[in-house]
Amino acid sequence: MADTSTARNRIAWIVLAVLVLGAVAFSLWPRPGADSVAGRTRSLAREFRCVDCEGLSVADSQTASARAARVEIRRRLEAGESEAEVRAYFVDLYGESVLLKPEGTGIGLVVWALPVVAVILAGAGIVVAVRRGRRTPRLRATDEDEALVARALGAEHGTDDRADDGDER
Amino acid sequence: MRVRVRAVAVGVAVVLVGLAVVLALNVGRDPRADANRSQLLGQPSPTYDLETLDGAPVSDESQIGRTVVVNFWNSWCIPCEQEHDALVAWWAANRDDDAVTMLGIVREDTRRAVERYVRDEDVTWPVAMDPGGRAALAFGTRGQPETYVISPSGVVVASQYGPVTVANLDDMVAAAERVG
Amino acid sequence: MESAIGVLAIAIGAGASIVGIASLLLGLRRSDDRLLATGRRCVLAVLLASILAVGVMEWALITHDFSIRYVAENNARSTPLLFTVTGLWAALEGSILLWVLILAVYIALTVRHFRDRASEPLVVWATIVMLGVSLFFFLLVLGPANPFELTPGGAPVDGRGPNPLLQNHPLMAFHPPMLYLGYVGFTVPFAFAMASLITGSVGEGWLADTRRTTLVAWGFLSLGIVLGAWWSYEVLGWGGYWAWDPVENASLLPWLTATAFIHSVMVQERRAMLRVWNLSLVIATFCLTILGTFLTRSGVVNSVHAFSQSSIGGWLLAFLALSAGSGLALIAWRGDRLRAPGRIDSALSREAFFLGNNLLFVAFAFVVLLGTVFPLIAEAVQGTQLSVGEPYFDRMTVPLGLALLFLMAVAPVLPWRAASGEVLRRRLLVPAWIGGALFVATLVFLARSLPTALAFGLGAFTISAIVQETWRTVRARSRADAVGRGRAAWRTLASNPRRYGGLTVHIGVVCIAVAIAASNTFATKAEIRLRRDASVTVDGYRFTYEGSRTTRSAQKTTVSADVRIERGDRDLGTYAPSVSTFPNSNQAIGTPSVRTGLTTDVYLTLVSSPNARGRITLGVSVFPLVVWIWIGGALIGLGTAVALVPARTRRVLPESTPAPVEEPV
Known part of the structure; x- marks a missing residue:
């Protein structure tokens, strides 16, 4: 009885995994036909800072200059320029600070790579520490620690800490 | 364990000191100061093809051979009002000089408001609307007033973000004339 | 006249802080209870002085006393009463005054709360640290950010009035005070963390002592952030609610580390692990509130909300260096006492997931901090001008946010120490199917956007897991106590408000995540x-x-x-x-x-x-x-309030002792 329900449970999980992976594959499948110019304009406009407003992109701003920039992006894309060429045009005009997303070269690489490296290192560090912790014998709480905990719990009016999260049985 | 806590603390301290130094360097500095240096200096003049309020065509090509002061402005901006007297004075001194000219290009304003301002405030130099803001974009303007000086050969020689004075207009024009 | 009273009040506050610190230090040294009592009375003086200072400023605003420069610059005769009152936080000087008042209230409440343990070194040191912080802020309003400065050349006929953006919507009355209530509140756990390091009582005592204050501050900060987003949506008119503006980032940074702390603190409470880590998080949270204030008040970064430049930047930076430096030094000094007695037994345990949660939250904070200050770094290192904006933050934080959503779905179902994979597979099957179905349906029918589909799917996963777990518990309690479902639900909630408050907050967070995904994708x-x-x-x-x-x-x-x-x-x-x-x-x-x-x-x-x-x-x-973003914000507030309610013990129930209830963790 238990065996069959375990087996059924396992099958349900496998089916779910297959469905989810299938949907992911479906979403990543290249779609026929390129994106529309309007769509490309919109996504590119999000990458440029609106130069006469504070902290908004060209896509979000309603100033005349942002509007002119959107028109220019569209005109250039329609003329067959690539996204990189449009970016280069704006960088030539305003300098690199016009890009809201720093390019992944030179010093700009730091802002992209540093968090990723840090997360990987920290994650690895945690895994190593946990593994090492599991090899060493369990430390016992000192009397001082015990006293502190007892006092702390006593000070917590009532027992919400004790009542908290009854252990799994 | 003890060594590790200390080592990490020292590492964090080093990073924080670096950050503090960077932040301290920036205290009291206008974050926009450098961003407002034009990228166009030394470059050929951007193209523009406009029509003045009187209906005369004006473009970068039609101005070749003269030093051109291009002033982006509008009727509602307060710094534009501040530089207005300087522009009037400079124009009065230079309007008869065929080697230099000035062009006001309107940034983000309506024709009605501009025409009223031109009439009421003695704007006697050519002023052109900028439909769609294309000229403002081509010059890479970030606001108004902004002033660019283009040499007779069509090179952007100087630029000024914010109000100008007669003296710095003269300096910029002199620089443009030296370039030729 | 008002100006003189105001300055006097501030000076009294600063003086009382100094006297308080001195007498507490001395009292501690000589074990003199009378000196300690004097120190505590100074806290009262600090509170009264700050109330007086704020009262004078409000009076000056309401009576349009333009002889005071701050009033002349942030008020006009035509300013409606509401925005006259909110004028207190319409500019730099006044908002620091508000900060001082809130800080004084927090200090006074904390000291009152601990009146029975007033001579304990931990409490005394915490009071000293808090008075030190208040001294700094009193000095700020006494020196570089004096709100009572007189108008040069006498009072003008009319004042300039507040910045138009700040007199356009009633939300202005709520958003900044909420934010400050959050920011300032973190001073209390910071003070206790420092005190525990100084006194060497680095066990779990300070945690339990400040748990509620931390939660209160966290709740206010959360509300403040959501209200800020709402204000931005209702007032700024570009259709968005979050632009990764430096000021917004400044409020998010301490929120992220505080959220990490609220989770990891449970690991320390239960398992006595992560002591260094928790102390660091608390100190970091406090430092980030100061860093945020520095970034937004010193004019080093471009921002819609940044106030005009002033000399306050150097002061804040120095104070930040002092706080971070002394915190780090203390941790390094006490490092030997902080060894963790506990250990993680299994990757499939609540504590392991909290570690993951902390890694992600701190990484999130790191990304936000790096992105915010990176233009300054690039400029200092290379002299290049760079911008870091929405596309960067979106690209980097969306994966972190989605990973956090996943942890949020699974962790509340996990037990401490170790779970059996078997039990977990059973418990999570239905929620996972609900989430998976929504994920697939979103991709197939709505949008081919993986992040959006993941947000929807993980959101549904989380909520159905919460509902299922709660339902199981209520049913078990109803059977065990032989009461109806309604009473059982009430007893379940009352027995562990901290857990169910937390889960309510989780539901609020899911609402916000789903709403952000939907409003971005389908706009x-x-x-x-x-x-x-x-x-x-x-x-x-x-x-x-x-x-x-x-x-x-x-x-x-x-x-x-x-x-x-x-x-x-x-x-x-x-x-x-x-x-x-x-x-x-x-x-x-x-x-x-x-x-x-x-x-x-x-x-x-x-x-x-x-x-x-x-x-x-x-x-x-x-x-x-x-x-649903605003509804989610309200749920977060509600959940925080519930989590603050002390648990009702079941022992008071009449009849026979109840059978042990299988309560999920």
């Missing part, structure tokens, strides 16, 4: 030009321009356009986006008009007022589910 934006009585249909909504009005008051001149919105045959009413000009500003301020619905918001802005031919240009956006 429609358009710009339409309309003659009078003409209509245009956008995304199924029909917009008819019915005419415009101009209203003039001394405060502002407003042009508003009446636009009727219809969907099919249903009339959704008339909305009036407007543009206002204020006498003290040359820039017109647009005010959007939003038709809020449970599923869809219609967001109207007046891009240009009627031209010569009477045509207007309207910005029209249709955003789905935005209201």
Whole structure:
């Protein structure tokens, strides 16, 4: 009885995994036909800072200059320029600070790579520490620690800490 | 364990000191100061093809051979009002000089408001609307007033973000004339 | 006159802080209870002084006393009463004064709370640290940010009035105070963390002592952030609620580390692990509030909200260096005492997931901090001008946010120490299927956007896991206590408000995540030009321009356009986006008009007022589910409040002792 329900449970999980992976594959499948110019304009406009407003992109701003920039992006894309060429045009005009997303070269690489490296290192560090912790014998709480905990719990009016999260049985 | 806590603390301290130094360097500095240096200096003049309020065509090509002061402005901006007297004075001194000219290009304003301002405030130099803001974009303007000086050969020689004075207009024009 | 009283009050506050610190230090040294009592009375003096200072400032604002420069610059005779009162936090000096008041209230409440343990070194040291912080802020308003400075050349006839953006919406009355209540509240856990390091009582005592205050501060900060987003949505008119502006980032940073702390603190409480880590998180949270204040108040970064430059930057930076430096030094000094007695037994345990949660939250904070200060770093290192904006933050934080959503779905079901994979597979099957189904349906039918589908799917996973777990518990309790489901539900909640408050917060967070994903992915934006009585249909909504009005008051001149919105045959009413000009500003301020619905918001802005031919240009956006961000914010507030309620013990129940209930963790 238990065996069959375990087996059924396992099958349900496998089916779910297959469905989810299938949907992911479906979403990543290249779609026929390129994106529309309007769509490309919109996504590119999000990458440029609106130069006469504070902290908004060209896509979000309603100033005349942002509007002119959107028109220019569209005109250039329609003329067959690539996204990189449009970016280069704006960088030539305003300098690199016009890009809201720093390019992944030179010093700009730091802002992209540093968090990723840090997360990987920290994650690895945690895994190593946990593994090492599991090899060493369990430390016992000192009397001082015990006293502190007892006092702390006593000070917590009532027992919400004790009542908290009854252990799994 | 003890060594590790200390080592990490020292590492964090080093990073924080670096950050503090960077932040301290920036205290009291206008974050926009450098961003407002034009990228166009030394470059050929951007193209523009406009029509003045009187209906005369004006473009970068039609101005070749003269030093051109291009002033982006509008009727509602307060710094534009501040530089207005300087522009009037400079124009009065230079309007008869065929080697230099000035062009006001309107940034983000309506024709009605501009025409009223031109009439009421003695704007006697050519002023052109900028439909769609294309000229403002081509010059890479970030606001108004902004002033660019283009040499007779069509090179952007100087630029000024914010109000100008007669003296710095003269300096910029002199620089443009030296370039030729 | 008022100016003199105000300065005097601040000076008294600063003096009381100094006297308090000195007598507490001395009292501790000589074990002299009378000196300690004097120190505590100084706390009362600090509170009264700050109340007096704020009272004088409010009085000066309400009576339009323009002889005080701050009043002349942030108030005008025409300013409505509400915005006169909120003038206190409309600019730098006043907002620091508000900060001082809130800090004084927190200190006084904390000292009152610990009156029975007043001579304990931990409490005394914590009071000293808090008074040190208050001394710093009193010095700020006494020196570089003095709000009571006189107007040079005497009082003008009328003042300049507040910044137009700050006198345009009643939310201004709530958002900044909430944010400060959050920011400032973290001073208390910081003080206790420092005190525990100084006294060497680095066990779990300080945690339990400050758990509630931390939670209160966290709740206020969360509300403040959500209200700020709402203000931005209702006032700024670009249709967004979050722009990764430095000021917004500054409020998010301490929130992220505080959230990490609220989770990891449970590991320390239960398992006595992560002591160094938790101390670091608390100290980091406090330092980040100061860093945020520095970034936004010193003018080093560009921002919509940044106040004008002032010399306050150097002071804040020095204080930041002092706080971070002393915190780090203390941790390094006490490092030997901080060894963790516990260990993680299994990767499939609550504590392991909390570690993951902490890694992600701190990584999130790191990304936000790096992105915010990176332009300064690039400039200092290489002299290049760079911007870091929305596309960067979106790209980096969305994966972190989604990973956090996943942890949020699974962790509450996990037990401490170790779970059996078998039990877990059973418990999570139904929620996982619900989430998976929504994920697949979103990808197939709605949008081929993985992040959006993941947000929807993980959101559904989380909520159904919470509902299922709660339901299981209530059913078990109902059987064990032999009471009806309703009473059982009440008892379950009352027995562990901390858990169910936390889960309510989780549901609020899911609402916000889903709403952000939906409003970004399925938004429609358009710009339409309309003659009078003409209509245009956008995304199924029909917009008819019915005419415009101009209203003039001394405060502002407003042009508003009446636009009727219809969907099919249903009339959704008339909305009036407007543009206002204020006498003290040359820039017109647009005010959007939003038709809020449970599923869809219609967001109207007046891009240009009627031209010569009477045509207007309207910005029209249709955003789905935005209201759920605000609902989620309310749930977070509610959940925090529930979590603060002390647990009701079951021992008081009459009849026989209840059988042990299988309560999920």
